[in-house]
Amino acid sequence: MSRDIDVAVVGGGPAGMATALAFLKAGFQVKVYERYGHARPAGNILNLWPPPIHALASMGVDTKDIGAPCHSTFRNAAGRLRADLKMPREITDKYRGGFVGLLRPDLYRRMLEAIPDGVMEFNSRVQAIEDHPDHVRITLADGRVVRAGILVGADGIDSLVRAHLWGDAPKRNHDLHIIGGFTFERPPGAEAGKCVLKHNRYVQGTYSSILSNGRQGFQWWFVEAWPDANDAPAKLHEHALELARGFQGPLADLVRATPESNMHRWPIRDRIPLPRWSKGRITLAGDAAHATSPYAAYGAGMSICDGYFLGQRFHKVDLDDAAAVARAFEEYEACQRAHTTQQVNQAYFFGRLFHHVAFPLNVLRDLVLDWTPFLQWQAGDKNPSNIIAQLKVMGPGIVP
Numbered sequence: 001m002s003r004d005i006d007v008a009v010v011g012g013g014p015a016g017m018a019t020a021l022a023f024l025k026a027g028f029q030v031k032v033y034e035r036y037g038h039a040r041p042a043g044n045i046l047n048l049w050p051p052p053i054h055a056l057a058s059m060g061v062d063t064k065d066i067g068a069p070c071h072s073t074f075r076n077a078a079g080r081l082r083a084d085l086k087m088p089r090e091i092t093d094k095y096r097g098g099f100v101g102l103l104r105p106d107l108y109r110r111m112l113e114a115i116p117d118g119v120m121e122f123n124s125r126v127q128a129i130e131d132h133p134d135h136v137r138i139t140l141a142d143g144r145v146v147r148a149g150i151l152v153g154a155d156g157i158d159s160l161v162r163a164h165l166w167g168d169a170p171k172r173n174h175d176l177h178i179i180g181g182f183t184f185e186r187p188p189g190a191e192a193g194k195c196v197l198k199h200n201r202y203v204q205g206t207y208s209s210i211l212s213n214g215r216q217g218f219q220w221w222f223v224e225a226w227p228d229a230n231d232a233p234a235k236l237h238e239h240a241l242e243l244a245r246g247f248q249g250p251l252a253d254l255v256r257a258t259p260e261s262n263m264h265r266w267p268i269r270d271r272i273p274l275p276r277w278s279k280g281r282i283t284l285a286g287d288a289a290h291a292t293s294p295y296a297a298y299g300a301g302m303s304i305c306d307g308y309f310l311g312q313r314f315h316k317v318d319l320d321d322a323a324a325v326a327r328a329f330e331e332y333e334a335c336q337r338a339h340t341t342q343q344v345n346q347a348y349f350f351g352r353l354f355h356h357v358a359f360p361l362n363v364l365r366d367l368v369l370d371w372t373p374f375l376q377w378q379a380g381d382k383n384p385s386n387i388i389a390q391l392k393v394m395g396p397g398i399v400p
């Protein structure tokens with residue numbers, strides 16, 4: 001049967017925009033259906049590892065000076081080094097630092113600039129999906145019906161597409177929240193080119209360099225245990241300042257320099273990873289596939305890489321050939337599923353380790369973190385090398 005478009009994408013966040021760009025690059029017609037009237041960044045603070053930077057550049061997104069290159073360290077509250085994130089020299093040279101600090105709206109703007117007119121359909125909420133052997137039928141809230149060769153659900157943690165494929169399951173509450181913000185002031189002690197992740201006995205307090213439209217600044221955030229059922233702190237700014245007092249260094253000054261309009265709070269939730277993402281002519285990408293705690297600082301990065309792999313694995317695939325479609329989905333999952341599952345689980349583990357270990361075991365934990373190479377091994381060596389290894393899986397680009 002004839003179809004209206006090759007690829008329908010539900011959701012216009014980082015996963016949806018990346019999926020659109022990668023499929024366009026691979027030669028397909030694409031439409032992205034986004035429920036809101038514009039691409040709506042959820043908050044501001046963001047860091048990107050090298051694989052998403054490589055993916056963005058391959059999709060035609062301008063990555064020049066997209067953010068501030070950062071060298072990252074884990075430290076205790078007094079500043080004692082616990083782990084130094086190791087990146088090979090050729091990677092930091094090529095990707096301008098191993099971890100780039102930026103503001104989320106800048107990323108969205110650059111991605112949108114690379115997407116041709118007519119691809120993004122805003123104010124288009126997808127309401128229902130029907131799978132057929134040779135197409136997917138999509139019904140939009142305004143009554144329109146679209147027939148697509150394949151459908152990618154990039155509709156975030158509360159994904160309708162995920163629920164359609166794999167049933168509904170509750171989100172996993174971490175009983176943590178993150179409070180973050182940014183400023184273009186430069187208080188004494190805040191060092192450009194650094195991401196300094198500190199933990200005291202209960203709280204993570206971090207700052208990282210950012211670059212936004214040529215302006216240097218800093219983003220900061222705190223993670224602390226906070227029962228999901230509790231209301232948000234009534235006075236966010238004061239609460240953040242109180243948390244900052246638990247750390248030596250520039251955090252308190254950074255919070256003071258941040259207007260409330262540049263601050264946000266998010267309860268932390270994820271989903272237990274799925275054993276499969278794709279069924280028939282439908283798959284998942286981004287948080288719909290692997291909603292992740294911000295402890296990974298990689299949810300948007302993995303979402304962008306999902307899009308990259310989808311475009312790469314579908315290049316030259318005939319969408320009328322159901323077996324070829326199934327093979328391409330399998331290859332896509334083979335590139336990303338184990339990697340993202342490991343990241344989701346590790347981020348969940350770090351949230352438990354740093355915020356849900358009760359006294360006196362948390363004293364023992366801190367002795368281990370201060371005096372053994374555990375954190376260096378896990379967060380300083382193993383995790384960056386797992387992430388860098390994805391660059392090899394990605395190869396030089398979407399289209400050979």
Ligand SMILES: Cc1cc2nc3c(=O)[nH]c(=O)nc-3n(C[C@H](O)[C@H](O)[C@H](O)COP(=O)(O)OP(=O)(O)OC[C@H]3O[C@@H](n4cnc5c(N)ncnc54)[C@H](O)[C@@H]3O)c2cc1C
Binds near residue numbers: 125126156157180292
């Ligand atoms: C505080 C915080 C800090 C973070 N820090 C980092 C970081 O440093 N680095 C990093 O890589 N990641 C980070 N993340 C994670 C990152 O924000 C997410 O993983 C990323 O936004 C996921 O992108 P997505 O496109 O899959 O989903 P989303 O960004 O949630 O986008 C989904 C889109 O789908 C649309 N949609 C939903 N349902 C429908 C429907 N039925 N019809 C049409 N449209 C629909 C929504 O409106 C939305 O625009 C952080 C997250 C938080 C909360």
